[in-house]
Amino acid sequence: xxxxxxxxxxxxxxxxxxxxxxxxxxxxxxxxxxxxxxxxxxxxxxxxxxxxxxxxxxxxxxxxxxxxxxxxxxxxxxxxxxxxxxxxxxxxxxxxxxxxxxxxxxxxxxxxxxxxxxxxxxxxxxxxxxxxxxxxxxxxxxxxxxxxxxxxxxxxxxxxxxxxxxxxxxxxxxxxxxxxxxxxxxxxxxxxxxxxxxxxxxxxxxxxxxxxxxxxxxxxxxxxxxxxxxxxxxxxxxxxxxxxxxxxxxxxxxxxxxxxxxxxxxxxxxxxxxxxxxxxxxxxxxxxxxxxxxxxxxxxxxxxxxxxxxxxxxxxxxxxxxxxxxxxxxxxxxxxxxxxxxxxxxxxxxxxxxxxxxxxxxxxxxxxxxxxxxx
Amino acid sequence: xxxxxxxxxxxxxxxxxxxxxxxxxxxxxxxxxxxxxxxxxxxxxxxxxxxxxxxxxxxxxxxxxxxxxxxxxxxxxxxxxxxxxxxxxxxxxxxxxxxxxxxxxxxxxxxxxxxxxxxxxxxxxxxxxxxxxxxxxxx
Numbered sequence: 001x002x003x004x005x006x007x008x009x010x011x012x013x014x015x016x017x018x019x020x021x022x023x024x025x026x027x028x029x030x031x032x033x034x035x036x037x038x039x040x041x042x043x044x045x046x047x048x049x050x051x052x053x054x055x056x057x058x059x060x061x062x063x064x065x066x067x068x069x070x071x072x073x074x075x076x077x078x079x080x081x082x083x084x085x086x087x088x089x090x091x092x093x094x095x096x097x098x099x100x101x102x103x104x105x106x107x108x109x110x111x112x113x114x115x116x117x118x119x120x121x122x123x124x125x126x127x128x129x130x131x132x133x134x135x136x137x138x139x140x141x142x143x144x145x146x147x148x149x150x151x152x153x154x155x156x157x158x159x160x161x162x163x164x165x166x167x168x169x170x171x172x173x174x175x176x177x178x179x180x181x182x183x184x185x186x187x188x189x190x191x192x193x194x195x196x197x198x199x200x201x202x203x204x205x206x207x208x209x210x211x212x213x214x215x216x217x218x219x220x221x222x223x224x225x226x227x228x229x230x231x232x233x234x235x236x237x238x239x240x241x242x243x244x245x246x247x248x249x250x251x252x253x254x255x256x257x258x259x260x261x262x263x264x265x266x267x268x269x270x271x272x273x274x275x276x277x278x279x280x281x282x283x284x285x286x287x288x289x290x291x292x293x294x295x296x297x298x299x300x301x302x303x304x305x306x307x308x309x310x311x312x313x314x315x316x317x318x319x320x321x322x323x324x325x326x327x328x329x330x331x332x333x334x335x336x337x338x339x340x341x342x343x344x345x346x347x348x349x350x351x352x353x354x355x356x357x358x359x360x361x362x363x364x365x366x367x368x369x370x371x372x373x374x375x
Numbered sequence: 376x377x378x379x380x381x382x383x384x385x386x387x388x389x390x391x392x393x394x395x396x397x398x399x400x401x402x403x404x405x406x407x408x409x410x411x412x413x414x415x416x417x418x419x420x421x422x423x424x425x426x427x428x429x430x431x432x433x434x435x436x437x438x439x440x441x442x443x444x445x446x447x448x449x450x451x452x453x454x455x456x457x458x459x460x461x462x463x464x465x466x467x468x469x470x471x472x473x474x475x476x477x478x479x480x481x482x483x484x485x486x487x488x489x490x491x492x493x494x495x496x497x498x499x500x501x502x503x504x505x506x507x508x509x510x511x512x513x514x
Contacts, residue, residue: 115382120416123384123394125472127503129452130460131382135445139462139472143441146487190443190460191482240462240472241414 003085003227005372006220007037007209008338010331011101014204014324015173021109025101025205026056029331033097033207037220044209046093048080049100050328051111056099066093072234074275075359077208077330078368082230084210094215100331101205108203120237121363133277134190134198136363140245141280142192148295152192155279156183157298159196159321161307162276166318168308168347173200174322197279199325206331208338225341228354229262229371231255239364246295251288251358251367258369259290264354266290269371271340271355272312273333276319282306285358286314289369313349316340330359334370341374379451383501389417392430397502400495404469406431415471435493437465437506444480463491463506477507 009032011017011025020028026049034041046066047053057064068083070076077100084096103110116122121130130136145151160180166172178196186194216224231254235242242249259266266289274285286297291312300306306314317323317336324332337355339345357370386394393416396403406413409425420426442461445452452458459475476494478484490509495502 117382117385118387122382123386123390124416126382127384127498127501128460128472128474128505129381129445129448129455129458130472131449132447135443135448135460136472138443139460140441142443142487143462146441187446188444189447190445191457193443236414238416238472240470 002212002214003088003210004213004216004221004224005081005208005227005338006211006216006224007033007039007207008335009033009036010206010335011204014171015202016105017103017203018106018108020103020203022051022101022103022111023055023059023109025103025203026051026099027059027101029101029205029207030056030060030097030099031207033099033209037209038217039095039209044095044097046084046087046096048084048096048098050076051101053099062097066096072366073361073363074277074328075330075361075366075368076328077334078357078359078370079232081208081210081227081334081370082232082368085227085230088210088212095209095211098208098210099205100207100326100328102326102328103203104201104325104327105203124238133363134193136239137278138190138193138280139239140242140364141278144245144280144284148298150298152184153180154283154298154301155192155197156180157301158276158279158282159183161301161304162315162319162322164307165316165347166322169317169323170346172318172323173202174318193278196321199277199320199329200322202324202326204324204326206335208334223342225338226373227370228264228373229258229260230369231257231261232368233366234362235365237362237365242365245284245364246287249288249367250365251285251360251369254367254369255289255358258371262371264371269354269356270313270352271316271337271349272314273337273355273357274315275329275333275358275360276315276321277325277329277360279321281360282314282319285360289356289358291356308347313352316345316347316349328361330361333357333359337372341372381451381498383498396430397504400502402433402435402493402504403430404433404465404467406467413467413469415469433469434466436509437463437491439475439485439487439489439491440464440470441487442475442485444482459485461506474505475507476505
């Protein structure tokens, strides 16, 4: 694959921004990505996003020849990059703008989501009180811990490790270092998940420009990041029915496809982002990526291997748990991987040249993976 | 009590047999006659390729597969917190989201793989299948 990312940027404000609507956040994220790439809107001919890419295109004066509005939740933006790469290879577009904007905290211009008692979740989950993501995404976690001889301390270790990163990142929303005991003593919203094990809820957005080398200028190529491999899959629609989150799962299939396409080994990965709306996901994600044996990711985290200075730097912005989380975090995981590969990150990993990004979505029932690299 | 009513399911044409069975206090699953795999909600074609799928009665016995203890529910369920929201694996191999009732909302009382059995929670004119720790054999 010859796809490259030549523009990547986040909105100026991450956190609380009641003056910017969802559309406005998408527009700002898109404009900043275009500026990063040195492009004008008129040079974009493909648009993608989980919130009305056709509305975003119109707001930016773009007349697209290709539109992708895939929305499977938080990992949608990884899929947009994958789909854009395919569209560019097919000649359906030359430069694709992927945008994200979400007013998760202020709810400015947010599309209402009323209950749907006829949906699968409305029939088989919500009547039991399973609606907030921290009551659904989290349901398989205790099984994973139990089967691997672990307890909630393993979840707390993830928070401890990621705060070591976020404490070095000025834009991160939660920057205080924490101890295991402090994480475990925090209020439980849905035991075993205490507040620091659950993502932030913020306003923000971002944008990416995807193209192929043949369409890029020398200056764009200089800071470009290669899309080496990609994968995507989905599971049964209800989390209770996912056969095995670390075995037969969308994330495992997406990871295997991405590594096969990238033609690189797991040992060549120097940086990892795993979508962490909740603290069990980095553990399960590392195992789905094949970067830790099943049940052994917690040992890596406890040993400091995912922390600054470790062999497998993970969620180096602090992640959804500590950097930002608008509701659909995947855009921010990609942004941090691009910053690390450009050597422009706030908490930079020395000499990093490859990154694996794993996104989750649909309450743990969809996934996508990108393998990114820099020469 | 919260002012917001608790949500109740509204059947679709595909799920009507499931919810009609609950009116008789019967739990059913959608079972493949080809490979025996079952799911809680219906599918058109089994992953094995078979289109012979039949609504089949469950024994109502299963095991506690995983759970969370919800301390901060959405407002409609504020009066019930804390409660045990669980995945139960039925004897038929089907996993479903449900509640564990008649037990303290305390992890010490909720070991994984504990045997559970079917109970019914009335919500208006809807019967929701929930589970409780199984009575010891012979009682």
